[in-house]
Amino acid sequence: MSNRYSATYTAFRLIIFLAIFLVSRASSVAFGQEHDAHAAINDSAHTEAAHAEAGAHKENGKFNPTETIMEHIKDAHDWHLWGHTAIHLPVILYTDKGIELFSSGRFNHGHDAYTGNHYTYKNIHEKIKVVDASGTIDEAATAQVTDLSITKNVATMLLTVVLLIWVFTTVAKGYAQRKGQAPKGLQSALEPIILFVRDEIAKPNLGNRYEKFMPYLLTVFFFIWFCNMLGLVPFFPGGANLTGNISLTMVLALITLILTNVNGNKHYWQHIFWMPGIPLPVKLLLTPIEVVGIFTKAIALMIRLFANITAGHILVLSLTCLIFIFKSYAVAGVAVPFVAAISIIELIVAFIQAFIFTVLSALYIGIAIEDHHEEAHH
Amino acid sequence: MTGSIAAIGAGLAAIGAGIGIGRIGGSALEGMARQPEFANKLQTTMLIAAAFVEAVALFAVVIALLGLGA
Numbered sequence: 160m161s162n163r164y165s166a167t168y169t170a171f172r173l174i175i176f177l178a179i180f181l182v183s184r185a186s187s188v189a190f191g192q193e194h195d196a197h198a199a200i201n202d203s204a205h206t207e208a209a210h211a212e213a214g215a216h217k218e219n220g221k222f223n224p225t226e227t228i229m230e231h232i233k234d235a236h237d238w239h240l241w242g243h244t245a246i247h248l249p250v251i252l253y254t255d256k257g258i259e260l261f262s263s264g265r266f267n268h269g270h271d272a273y274t275g276n277h278y279t280y281k282n283i284h285e286k287i288k289v290v291d292a293s294g295t296i297d298e299a300a301t302a303q304v305t306d307l308s309i310t311k312n313v314a315t316m317l318l319t320v321v322l323l324i325w326v327f328t329t330v331a332k333g334y335a336q337r338k339g340q341a342p343k344g345l346q347s348a349l350e351p352i353i354l355f356v357r358d359e360i361a362k363p364n365l366g367n368r369y370e371k372f373m374p375y376l377l378t379v380f381f382f383i384w385f386c387n388m389l390g391l392v393p394f395f396p397g398g399a400n401l402t403g404n405i406s407l408t409m410v411l412a413l414i415t416l417i418l419t420n421v422n423g424n425k426h427y428w429q430h431i432f433w434m435p436g437i438p439l440p441v442k443l444l445l446t447p448i449e450v451v452g453i454f455t456k457a458i459a460l461m462i463r464l465f466a467n468i469t470a471g472h473i474l475v476l477s478l479t480c481l482i483f484i485f486k487s488y489a490v491a492g493v494a495v496p497f498v499a500a501i502s503i504i505e506l507i508v509a510f511i512q513a514f515i516f517t518v519l520s521a522l523y524i525g526i527a528i529e530d531h532h533e534e535a536h537h
Numbered sequence: 538m539t540g541s542i543a544a545i546g547a548g549l550a551a552i553g554a555g556i557g558i559g560r561i562g563g564s565a566l567e568g569m570a571r572q573p574e575f576a577n578k579l580q581t582t583m584l585i586a587a588a589f590v591e592a593v594a595l596f597a598v599v600i601a602l603l604g605l606g607a
Contacts, residue, residue: 462592462596467591
């Protein structure tokens with residue numbers, strides 16, 4: 160039966176990722192407005208020179224750990240490799256006058272402004288701003304520009320998609336080739352995890368209608384897990400704080416929210432709007448709480464994944480920063496083993512968070528589709 | 538001393554979550570020791586409960602982070 164699923168995942172996954180890709184780009188624009196305020200505050204605090212080198216963030220000659228950490232967990236238009244070498248990812252801007260496409264290398268790590276076909280742009284704290292001839296930011300024109308760039312996070316997401324499609328088509332092929340035989344290679348590595356999702360997550364929470372939701376649960380589980388694991392790799396193909404990006408977790412939570420409410424049955428809605436068997440004054444009090452509850456579940460899902468992964472990244476970066484704060488190699492002797500230990504914990508957290516997100520999605524959907532046969536008994 | 542009040546808040550939240558997760562883990566361990574045949578089921582429930590407790594602490598961390606920038 161697993162090969163039937165595998166074929167369905169591939170198709171389903173493609174659609175899901177396309178949706179995630181599109182919506183998370185759009186939402187990052189929405190969240191962008193909020194970040195702009197922060198950027199403006201930071202701007203006045205330090206000079207452009209503070210951002211000159213990727214490795215050494217200094218403000219008045221002093222190392223600023225907060226700034227270094229925040230810059231490392233944020234999305235970027237360049238994918239830093241080593242020293243001064245970076246991959247310049249494409250910048251795609253949707254402006255009111257048309258689409259702009261150029262390499263982020265044109266910004267020269269935020270030093271230069273680039274004049275495109277429609278406006279002159281500058282990369283300020285990884286936010287693309289329209290500037291005029293004198294170099295001052297034109298906020299009105301910036302509001303007209305939507306950033307649809309392939310940033311580091313988007314590139315990582317596409318990489319994860321390719322990786323997942325490759326892994327699962329290989330596994331699906333394995334089941335087609337060796338029908339009824341023992342699994343081999345990748346197939347035997349993933350079978351226990353797929354069965355774990357089915358037997359520990361889907362079946363206990365969704366009952367006999369678990370099959371319908373298996374494609375979503377498996378997709379979301381492996382997507383989050385792969386993204387978490389890629390985020391833990393400190394060098395090139397990893398290192399992006401993808402699941403620690405609130406736009407991405409928001410989209411994932413939104414999909415669960417939609418699935419829950421679209422599949423919600425009569426009993427689910429009755430328990431929200433007019434809970435049976437309790438007095439009227441309590442009903443009036445309970446209904447607003449239940450209505451808010453629909454959304455808080457999704458918001459909790461969003462924040463939980465985002466904050467867990469971001470906290471992990473901050474922890475590792477803070478410990479690394481200790482070396483630079485104390486300016487001593489001796490500290491490295493303490494900090495590096497600590498980072499290694501934390502990284503091992505983070506490997507477990509990567510799995511647990513993928514599990515928690517999936518199990519809570521299954522739980523919420525399970526509550527919404529549950530039959531209330533036992534209702535008559537009490 | 539920017540964001541120090543927020544940091545105190547995050548620290549207080551960590552105490553709460555520490556007590557909560559500690560109790561969940563401790564009780565689950567006791568339960569598993571008494572009834573090892575239910576260990577798997579207890580572990581799943583334990584993780585879910587821990588996730589709910591942890592979420593509260595993480596909300597505080599997020600707010601502390603927001604406080605850091607302002």
